[in-house]
Amino acid sequence: MAPSTAVVKDPIFMEHNPGPYHPESPERLRVLYQMLEDPEIRGGFLELRPREAKREDLERVHDPRYIDRIAETAGRPRTSLDPDTQTSARSYEAALMAAGGCLEAIDRIMAGEIKNAFAMIRPPGHHAEASRAMGFCLFNNVAVAARYAQASHGIERVMILDWDLHHGNGTQWIFYEDPTVFYGSTHQFPYYPGSGSFQEIGKGKGAGYTVNVPLSVGHGDAEYVGIYRRIFCAIARSFKPQLLIISAGFDIYRGDPLGGMGVSPEGFGLMARVLLEMAEEVCGGRVLVALEGGYDLQGLREGGKAVLMEMMGKRSSSLDPREVESGGRARVDALLKRVKEIHGDKWGEVLI
């Protein structure tokens, strides 16, 4: 049987070099690509080559002058766009391919050739705003992908869920007034980039279509699986997206040098499992997973493997999500209550 899962990979993504000692290093992808050789993974997925995102694809999300600014970095050994965000000579090319790799995956998913895809790409994207590079991100890959699915495949509603340690400010603001793209995020708070409070809920027609679940340090598998199943899967069954995009950051891994969360490799697998099962129900299993952060190489390798196994329809662990969840029930109850207080108008009936 032909694989129903694809992985977007390409050596160009390792040509983006933000400088020595930068945590967002090419090494991150090297370990993920090595993981693909693991006997439990090898042969179980279709390998997709990315293409460059076109100007019109980027302009659905980014300001034309901003795109020019990023394009101007091409060929220059080092440009600093923000205190954390530096480019090398081929960063622009890598960024075009990172966004374009997501578009290639969307085309294959929508053609029914595959069900889901894991874009193992860099630079990451969720901090990139319409006209601002931030937090290691140049183009907002998931936002470009969501807009492309709507423009080129007639998709009306897209759900973006972001489990990265950090709040995806770029994605949030891009869709803040838009009820057709739901943005949900869990993130360490208060923390970089500063946004993502409970009260940021969207605006105008978009009110209620941004749901933030800010977290103090120390949340682990029980809470993460509980939040995604009880809050976001519940909302998804009501919102009924036709495509699910996951901003997958592995910096919530228990050993990540930038974060204070406690998710294990099994936890990543279980979070993926509950979301994939929900997607099966609401959108025919159409899921794009896009790599965001994650700075501990073991966390990337093991977390990435668990997620990919679940995407391929294999069990990454014998644990049961509901049993794992029980250890964090009180904390998730409190978070759910808070979300319900704030979003009662829109989602009150589905959050139980």
Ligand SMILES: [Zn+2]
């Ligand atoms: Zn992050």
